[in-house]
Amino acid sequence: MTDHRQNANSNTALFLMELIVVIGFFSLVSVICVRLFVAASVASTNSVNLNHATRAIESLADAWTACDSDLNGLSALYPGAKLSLSDPADPYSGVLTIGFDENWQPESYDDSTPRRQGFVIYLRAERVPAASVYGPDAAGDAVTAAISSLHCADGTAIGSLTVDHYLFLTETAGEGSR
Numbered sequence: 001m002t003d004h005r006q007n008a009n010s011n012t013a014l015f016l017m018e019l020i021v022v023i024g025f026f027s028l029v030s031v032i033c034v035r036l037f038v039a040a041s042v043a044s045t046n047s048v049n050l051n052h053a054t055r056a057i058e059s060l061a062d063a064w065t066a067c068d069s070d071l072n073g074l075s076a077l078y079p080g081a082k083l084s085l086s087d088p089a090d091p092y093s094g095v096l097t098i099g100f101d102e103n104w105q106p107e108s109y110d111d112s113t114p115r116r117q118g119f120v121i122y123l124r125a126e127r128v129p130a131a132s133v134y135g136p137d138a139a140g141d142a143v144t145a146a147i148s149s150l151h152c153a154d155g156t157a158i159g160s161l162t163v164d165h166y167l168f169l170t171e172t173a174g175e176g177s178r
Contacts, residue, residue: 013056036080049119052104053149053158056121060098060147061163064123066068069165071096071125080108092127092167119158133164141167 001022047148060074067073074092075083099109102118109120125145147158175178 029086038171048160049104049151052100053119053121053157054098056098056104057149057159057161059149060121061124061145061161062127064145064147065163065165069145069167071123074123080106082109086126090127092141093125095125096123096124097121118153119149119151121147123147127167130166134166143167 015157021035025037025168047055063077064074067077070091071083071085071094074098074150075081078096081096083094083096085091087093097109098121100119100121101107104119123145124147127141130140130142133142133144145164146160146162149158150156151158
């Protein structure tokens with residue numbers, strides 16, 4: 001009788017140990033799977049933001065070029081943007097700031113509460129001698145623009161682009177490029 005009872009206790013102990021090992025294994029695998037799903041979600045969100053930022057930056061660069069680098073003309077295309085010219089008489093040097101919500105929909109930029117926006121794109125333009133951009137034989141002026149996008153929640157840079165535009169005539173500040 002004692003052998004039967006001892007054998008049953010031994011089988012029960014082995015079964016419980018096996019059950020504990022299986023539960024531990026599944027727990028470990030589930031933790032790994034959850035971490036993979038979280039990492040995939042973060043990567044997906046970052047990819048979506050990079051795609052939106054790239055489209056917005058390229059669109060802004062194209063609009064800037066189409067406006068002949070004139071920041072006043074460019075700001076008219078983005079009504080909610082904030083324009084800060086370095087010199088009011090020179091429409092080629094300054095900063096244009098465009099705010100976007102978390103879904104990349106444009107919204108008015110409010111620098112008193114910049115964290116309200118989900119994302120911000122800055123275009124920093126500067127009028128320079130053309131020779132500094134295109135080589136010593138280039139006459140006149142050029143405008144260079146650095147365009148960058150930031151995630152407002154943590155200040156992370158998402159993307160950037162540098163473009164330049166040749167002003168065909170040597171101009172005095174405030175005159176057009178035609």
